[in-house]
Amino acid sequence: MRLLSGMYAGKTTGAPIAFFIANEDQRSADYNELARLFRPGHADFSYQAKYGLRDPRGGGRSSARETAARVAGGAIAQRLLASEGINLHACTLEIGGIACECDNIATAGNRPYFAGDERIVPAWEDRIKNVRSLSDTLGGIVQIEAHGVPAGLGEPVFGKLDALLAAALMSVGAVKGVEQGAGFKAARMLGSEHNDALLPGGRFASNNAGGVLGGISSGQDIVLRAAVKPIPSTAREQKTVDTEGNPATITVGGRHDICAIPRIVPVLKAMTALVLADMLLQQRRMEKK
Amino acid sequence: MRLLSGMYAGKTTGAPIAFFIANEDQRSADYNELARLFRPGHADFSYQAKYGLRDPRGGGRSSARETAARVAGGAIAQRLLASEGINLHACTLEIGGIACECDNIATAGNRPYFAGDERIVPAWEDRIKNVRSLSDTLGGIVQIEAHGVPAGLGEPVFGKLDALLAAALMSVGAVKGVEQGAGFKAARMLGSEHNDALLPGGRFASNNAGGVLGGISSGQDIVLRAAVKPIPSTAREQKTVDTEGNPATITVGGRHDICAIPRIVPVLKAMTALVLADMLLQQRRMEKK
Amino acid sequence: MRLLSGMYAGKTTGAPIAFFIANEDQRSADYNELARLFRPGHADFSYQAKYGLRDPRGGGRSSARETAARVAGGAIAQRLLASEGINLHACTLEIGGIACECDNIATAGNRPYFAGDERIVPAWEDRIKNVRSLSDTLGGIVQIEAHGVPAGLGEPVFGKLDALLAAALMSVGAVKGVEQGAGFKAARMLGSEHNDALLPGGRFASNNAGGVLGGISSGQDIVLRAAVKPIPSTAREQKTVDTEGNPATITVGGRHDICAIPRIVPVLKAMTALVLADMLLQQRRMEKK
C-alpha cells in the first residue's frame, strides 16, 4: 500500500487520505475464459445489463477486492472513534448452519474465525473440510458491536443510525440480511418483553433495541448481525449462459475460499466504524465549544 | 390533505410536490403527563440526549405519523414506476410468531392484514385478541416485492440497490431487520444451492438473490422482508425513569394499536417504490435518447 | 406566514423549520394572457424547454416570490450567526448607472434604498422617476459584508467559501455578476498592490481578498458585490413569440417595480447568511469540545 495524500509529518492534514493498493497477486489469465460466460451469483450479468460492457478481470468494482479500501478507511475511522472511547468488536455466530452464542465479543478477535465461542471451532473446521471436498461453499452469520457510543448519534427520518448501518453492511457483497438488537426475533416478542426498561443513570434493563431508539443512539451498545451468503465461485460445475445467451456450463477455478468468513468480518467492522465516525462528526455540528 | 405545489392543470410541473396533512385527530393532552417520563421503546430518551430538549406531543419526528408523508410520496413513485411496467406488492408473512407462506402476493393487498395466505387470518385474529386482553402488543414480518424491474438499476459499492433498499426499510420506525431474497437462510445454504443458474432469455432457475446481483438489479423480482417489532406503547405498566433520572412507572394509554401490521405494510411498499424510482431516474442519465 | 414545524415552547427542536406563506396578493388573472406568450428576460421559454409545460401564473418557481423563503431562512441563519458574533450588512452602491461609495455599511440598513451614501438618494430617485415615465426598468449593484467571521470557514477545492457564496448570490434571480474583495478590479492590479500584507495579531494591511484566502475565511470581513439586472417585466412593448413560435408583441402590466433594489438587498444578505451558517456548522465537525 502506498499512501498518496493526506499526511504530513505523521499527522493527517485534513486533505483526503488517498492510498494505492496494487493487486500484485492478480492473474488476469484466470478470467480469460470467464469473459464470455456469466458467473452465477456474481454481478457479471447485471453489470453487463447496466453498462452494456464489463471488465471481466475479476469482477471489476463488484469484486470483493474493493473491500480492501473499506478496511483501510475503517481502520482510520476506528482510530478516531477510539479517541472518543468508542470501540468496535465483531464475532462469528454461525458457519454453514452451525451456530454458537457469543460469550465475549471483546476477545473474539483473537480466535480462529473470530468465533463467538471457541468451543465451536472444531465443528466449523469439519464442516468446511467436508464442503471443500464437495467443491462447494458456505455462508454464515456475523455479529458486530460498538461499545461506548454516546447517546444522540444519527439523524431523524431518512438518516436514522440503524438505516445507515443497515445500508453500510448490506453494501458489502455477500450480505443478504441485516438485523439490529433482537432483530428478526423482535417480530415474535411481546411489547412488554421487547421494550428495554430505562433505569437511573442512563442505563437500560436489556438491549433488545441494539443501541438505537427512534434511529438515534441511546448510549447502549450498538448490536448488529449480518447474514453472509455462500461464496458464489464454486469449483462445482454450474449451469449458466454465455454472453450471447446460449446455455453453457461453468466451473470457477481460481483461488477461491470456501467461506467468506473470516475475511468479511473486518469489512463489516470497518463499515460500522465509518458510519459511526460520520455520525459522530455530524453530531458535533450541533455542539458549541 | 392539501396540495401546496407541483401540480398545474392536472399535471406535475417539475416543481416539488408539497402537501400538508393536518393532524386533526390529535389530542396533545394525551401527552401532557408523558412530557416528564421517557417512554420505553420510544425515541424520547435518545432525542432528549441528541437535542437537549424534545417536543413531547406524540414523539415529534419520531412518531409513526411522519410515515403519512412517505406513503403519499410512495404513491406518486408507484405511478411513475407503473408507467414503466414496474409494480409493487406486499404481504404479511407472520404476526405474533404465527407464520404463513405467501401464495399470491399480487392479491394479498385485498386480504385482511395483507395476509400472505388467507387461511392464516383467523389464527392472527385470535392471537391479537388474546394479546389485547393482556394489554400487550405484537410484531410481525412483511414481504415486499417489485415486479417488472429492469436489469441495471443501482450503483456500485456504496450505492447498491440492496443497500439503499435496506436503509429505506430500516428507516421506518419499528423495523429491526431486513433481508433480501433468501436472506438469513442464505447463511445456511451451500453455494451450489444458493446460486441462481442463468437461463437463456435473461431468465434464472431460482431467485435466492432476490433480484439483485452485485448490488445491481438483475431483472428478476425484487424480494425483501422486514421484521417489525411489537408496538412499544402498551397499556401495561412498565418501568422507566423521569426526565430527572428518577425511577418511575408508565402506562401509555392513548389510542394505540396492538400491532403495527397492517398499517406499516403500505409504508414499506412506499419506501421500496421511492428507492426504485430514484434509481430508475438515475439510470436514465446513462441512456441516450 | 404560518409556522408549521420545528419550534416548541419558543425554541427550535432540531426538526426542520417549515413555514407557509400564502400569496394573498395574487391575481392569477394578470397572467391569463401571458400563458400563450414567452416574456423576454423571464424563464418562460427555458422552463417550457426543460419541462415541456409550465405553470404560467407568475413564473412559478422562477418567480421572485420564491425569495421570500430565502429571506425567512436567512433570518434564522442570521440569529445563529449573531450568537457567534457574526453580523451581516448590505448596501446599494449603484442604481441605473449612478454610483456611490459606501461610507458606513452598518448604518446603510436604515437608509432609503440601503444607500451606501445617503447623499446619492435624490439622484437615484430622479433616475427612477424618469425611467418610470419611460415605462422602463433599472438595475444596480449591491455590496454585502459579513463582519466577525472567524478564520477557517470553507472547504478546499470545490467547497471553497467564495465559490459557495458566488453560487448563493448568483442563484438569486436578476443577479448577473458576483465579485469578492477587489473583484474585477483585481484583474488590473499588480501582485504587490493586491496582496494583503499580514500584520501581527491576525490582522491584515488591506482587504483586497474580501475575507477569503484559498477559499477559506481569513478572519477579515467578507466583502461581496452583486450586479443586478433591470427587471425584465416592463410596461413597454417588447418583441417576442407565442408558444407556437409566431412573432408577437407583449406588454407586461401587473404591479411591477422599476428596480429590484431595494427588494433584492435582504435576499442577498440572507443567502450570504445561509452559506456562512452552513460552513460554521461544517467547521464545528472538526472541533472537539
Next chain:
Amino acid sequence: MRLLSGMYAGKTTGAPIAFFIANEDQRSADYNELARLFRPGHADFSYQAKYGLRDPRGGGRSSARETAARVAGGAIAQRLLASEGINLHACTLEIGGIACECDNIATAGNRPYFAGDERIVPAWEDRIKNVRSLSDTLGGIVQIEAHGVPAGLGEPVFGKLDALLAAALMSVGAVKGVEQGAGFKAARMLGSEHNDALLPGGRFASNNAGGVLGGISSGQDIVLRAAVKPIPSTAREQKTVDTEGNPATITVGGRHDICAIPRIVPVLKAMTALVLADMLLQQRRMEKK
C-alpha cells in the same frame, strides 16, 4: 499521468476514472524556509487557522497544481459534450489592464495567450516584460463560451445553471469575480435594452442573458467571464508575519509565472465543461427513451 481505473479495452466502463499525476518537477526544498512564514495572498494563514497545521510544501491542496486534475476531468467532460454537439471555447480579454474585444472565440485557442484579438498580443508582451522587470505580477480577464448547449439544462432555485457555473469558476484559485452575459454591465442597462427579444425558431435578437434564463439554459451560447487576480507569489519583498505572529519580510522565489493567464484558461474551460456535463446527465433523468 498514469490511468488507474475506469477504462477497459479502450472504453470507459462506468467505474470512476482515476489517474495519478506525479509531481516530478517538485523541489520541496524551495518551500523549506516558507514553512515558518505566511505568504501574503496565499492560503497559508487560512489553512493554518482551519486545520491547526499545514503542509508547507507548495501550498498543498490550495496549490494551483490541483487544477491539473480539473483539466483532466474537463477533457473527458468535453468529449462527452462534443458527442452531443456542445463545444467549449475560451479567450483572454484583458491582461494587466490592457483590454481587447473577442473577434472569434473559436480560433482564439490557437493564439498566444488565447488572445481574443491577435493584435493585442504585442501590447500584452510588453506589459508582462515590464512587470517582470519590476519583480511584480499581473492579472486579467478570461471569457468562456459553450456553443450548442440545448435549452433546458440547470435546476430551479439553488441548482441554477448560472449559480453552478459561478461556483465552478470561483472555485479556481485566483478568480475574484464571475459574470454571465452582460454581467456587471447589465446593472447599467435599461430593461428594454437588456431583455433579449425572442424570435421565431427558438432564436433571440441578442444575448445579454449569456445563455441562461431563470437559471435554465435557453439554447443560446453560454457566455461567462472571470476576473483573475495577479499571482500572489512575487519576487518582490513583502511584509508578513511568521507562524508565531512576529513581523517578517518574505520574497517568494521558486519558478513562478508573472501572470496566471494563459495557464488558467484551460482550467476555466474544464470547470465549465464539468458543470455542463453534470447538468446534461441530470436532465436526461427526465427524458424517456
